[in-house]
Amino acid sequence: MSTTPVYLLAALLFGxxxxxxxxxxxxxMILMAVxxxxxxxxxxxxxxxxxxxxxxxxxxxxFLIVVAAAEAAVGLxxxxxLFRSRRTLDIEVPRSLRD
Amino acid sequence: MRxxxxxxxxxxxxxxxxxxxxxxxxxxxxxxxxxCFFFLAAEYxxxxxxxxxxxxxxxxxxxxxxLFLFVIMLLDLHGAQPVQAQARFAAGLALALVITALAAxxxxxxxxxxxxxxxxxxxxxxxxxxxxxxxxxVTSLLLVAAIVGxxxxxxxxxxxxxxxxxxxGRDTIRMVGGAxxxxxxxxx
Numbered sequence: 615m616s617t618t619p620v621y622l623l624a625a626l627l628f629g630x631x632x633x634x635x636x637x638x639x640x641x642x643m644i645l646m647a648v649x650x651x652x653x654x655x656x657x658x659x660x661x662x663x664x665x666x667x668x669x670x671x672x673x674x675x676x677f678l679i680v681v682a683a684a685e686a687a688v689g690l691x692x693x694x695x696l697f698r699s700r701r702t703l704d705i706e707v708p709r710s711l712r713d
Numbered sequence: 714m715r716x717x718x719x720x721x722x723x724x725x726x727x728x729x730x731x732x733x734x735x736x737x738x739x740x741x742x743x744x745x746x747x748x749c750f751f752f753l754a755a756e757y758x759x760x761x762x763x764x765x766x767x768x769x770x771x772x773x774x775x776x777x778x779x780l781f782l783f784v785i786m787l788l789d790l791h792g793a794q795p796v797q798a799q800a801r802f803a804a805g806l807a808l809a810l811v812i813t814a815l816a817a818x819x820x821x822x823x824x825x826x827x828x829x830x831x832x833x834x835x836x837x838x839x840x841x842x843x844x845x846x847x848x849x850x851v852t853s854l855l856l857v858a859a860i861v862g863x864x865x866x867x868x869x870x871x872x873x874x875x876x877x878x879x880x881x882g883r884d885t886i887r888m889v890g891g892a893x894x895x896x897x898x899x900x901x
Contacts, residue, residue, distance in 0.1 A: 615719065623723040631730070633803065637797055637803055673841070687862075690863075
């Protein structure tokens with residue numbers, strides 16, 4: 615088995631994430647598309663790690679998952695704050711950072 | 714066998730990912746994202762990373778997606794969500810990007826995947842506490858910063874001193890935009 619199917623799958627998943635990111639207007643759905651893209655990056659790292667046979671490539675997903683957790687926590691807190699002040703999650707609505 | 718399973722779970726991950734992107738309801742999209750993460754965990758397992766597969770399920774599905782679902786339910790996001798007016802242009806752009814990436818991946822030619830050694834955990838843990846010690850510590854700082862940031866952002870904006878707020882037996886805790894305590898006193 616070669617790395618090509620791994621990279622192809624990661625590229626397709628990343629493309630799906632990009633489509634979702636550009637297509638959605640709901641902030642939660644956009645965050646979910648970002649999670650999809652992060653996962654495709656993880657898959658690429660793991661494929662490369664298995665091809666090279668060293669541990670560095672499999673280290674990155676570990677950190678990426680932590681960063682994704684932090685990103686989700688802060689992003690969802692931001693979404694809650696947005697909803698509290700605007701009563702909507704449509705990203706077209708907010709025009710300023712102040713309330 | 715391994716390759717066939719890889720393609721099978723890859724197709725599953727793509728199907729689930731497409732459902733995440735093209736669904737217009739938030740709850741099914743989140744559930745499909747959970748399915749996608751499970752398929753990806755299976756791919757990690759097939760590539761020979763059982764520890765990362767477990768982490769994927771535990772943290773992504775167990776923590777992050779539960780947080781997502783919690784927020785979706787909390788904000789009452791039922792009903793179809795709006796999509797961008799220029800979605801067709803965006804999708805075209807993304808498709809062009811994907812085709813470029815696919816062509817690049819195919820043109821680069823594949824390296825052969827090494828056979829998976831015994832469990833990945835000992836090597837990972839050893840590297841984590843030697844070579845990657847500094848990034849590891851920075852990660853813990855990042856997590857603390859994220860927790861404090863989430864708490865600060867999620868705090869209700871109308872914080873008044875505790876003495877005025879807490880009246881035993883009368884106050885209730887509201888998660889989102891609860892009515893201020895004064896109204897309750899008038900109503901009751």
